[in-house]
Amino acid sequence: MTSATSPRPRPTAHRRPRLIATDLDGTLLRDDKSVSDRTVSALAAAEEAGIEVFFVTGRPARWMDVVSEHVHGHGLAICANGAAVVDLHSGGKLLEVRPLERETALHVVRTLRREAPGTSFAVELATGFHYEPDYPPFWLDPAATVAPAEKLLSEEEPGSGAPVLKLLAHHRDLTPDGFLALGRAAAGDRASITRSSPSALLEISGLGVSKASTLALCCAERGISADEVVAFGDMPNDIEMLSWAGRSYAMGNAHPDVVAAASGRTVANNDDGVARVIEDLLGSR
Structure with missing residues (x-):
């Protein structure tokens, strides 16, 4: 493949x-x-x-x-x-x-913070799950790091971090389908954006994935x-x-x-x- x-x-x-x-x-x-x-x-x-x-x-x-x-x-x-x-x-x-490239993930984070204030993020790495303080506390991993998405996506050296499998974005107030439409309109040209949760939770992957x-x-x-x-x-x-x-x-x-x-x-x-x-x-x- x-x-x-x-x-x-x-x-x-x-x-x-x-x-x-x-x-x-x-x-x-x-x-x-x-x-x-x-x-x-x-x-x-x-x-x-x-x-x-x-x-x-x-x-x-x-x-x-x-x-x-x-x-x-x-x-x-x-x-x-x-x-x-x-x-x-x-x-x-x-x-x-x-993988979802980290620069692309950061672009989506910046875009959704601007277009949908109140969005919180989590990052699914090949090695585990990490999330922001405001992200809903479900499926917690004992070793998860809690920090802003920008920090979770940072690397000490380019290419040194584990692959990013998904970026997740949650909004407490928007409807699930409304948030999906907003996310695709704002950043769908840079990443694949979908949803599977009954809540307003977007799942963001590499473009075409x-x-x-x-x-x-x-x-x-x-x-x-x-x-x-x-x-x-x-x-x-x-x-x-x-x-x-x-x-x-x-x-x-x-x-x-x-x-x-x-x-x-x-x-x-x-x-x-x-x-x-x-x-x-x-x-x-």
Whole structure:
């Protein structure tokens, strides 16, 4: 995986599926973050039928314990909205990184501070999570540094710091979709900006980095075409992936824009929507 690609549009014809790409939160996982027995069985059956399963998520590698017991086959996952490819068989070892350049991250910080006063930031490095004092205190890492984003993004020597996987920006007052629109209008020419949280939380990656573009690269390495991929998702950070895959399903609990982007729809995550589609796919074979 050496360069970014622009995922091509969804093909019009379906081919026999060779890969299932599924989001986790709100999609494969139930709201209590568990994986149902039915879903575990469906994933195993897909692998037994020769269909690879990729977990494609906004989560960092260290938060993949929710599915680590259900890894089959290759054990690869795409994390941090496409910024990292990890090996779950080796405890989340980073195999590929598509970083956000620090100068670009600083530009986005300065821009959002100007355009949306009150924005607070966090930085997801390849080595861990760090945040500003005003950033909401969830998913705290014991070793996290608390400091202004400008300090978190600084380096003693150029290139000496760990790769930046994501910049996160939170606003207490703006609506989630309103903040996304503002962020893309203000800085979308410099970085990829999306969201997956029910709060006004933006996830900012390198320009062209997305679940879709990294999945496309992984598939190209395996000789798998877009029309051999079945994808599942529920939030705006899944839209490019659902638009790219030959067959795609929005969950019953999905954001309206996700429903519009997908080629099909299944039931909600709490009702085993992913498992039901996989069972149908295997039955049709």
